[in-house]
Amino acid sequence: MKRSKKERLQIRQQILAYLDDHPDAQDTLEGIVQWWLLEREIQHWMGRVKDALDELVAEGLISEYEGRDGQIHYRLIGKPLLPVSGKTPG
Numbered sequence: 473m474k475r476s477k478k479e480r481l482q483i484r485q486q487i488l489a490y491l492d493d494h495p496d497a498q499d500t501l502e503g504i505v506q507w508w509l510l511e512r513e514i515q516h517w518m519g520r521v522k523d524a525l526d527e528l529v530a531e532g533l534i535s536e537y538e539g540r541d542g543q544i545h546y547r548l549i550g551k552p553l554l555p556v557s558g559k560t561p562g
Contacts, residue, residue, distance in 0.1 A: 486512050 475483075490508040491497060499507065525546055528534045532549060539545045 483509075 486509055490512060529536050534546050535549050536544050536546050
């Protein structure tokens with residue numbers, strides 16, 4: 473499938489940006505897609521998702537708490553936490 477020039481340029485820039493951050497990196501086509509580009513996409517969304525979570529907490533729609541793992545977890549207010557098994561309580 474032929475990609476647009478703009479899309480090809482964006483992909484090229486992402487690959488070069490990754491290599492700029494990791495000059496010794498090398499990988500296969502599959503590895504580049506799964507690890508290099510996915511990592512950059514995750515970094516792109518992290519701040520935006522954090523902002524949205526902060527707004528939802530401020531509006532009282534979700535709560536945040538520190539888990540046993542030391543990380544912040546989020547959940548819907550008024551809903552019990554599901555047990556580790558994933559089964560609903562009761």
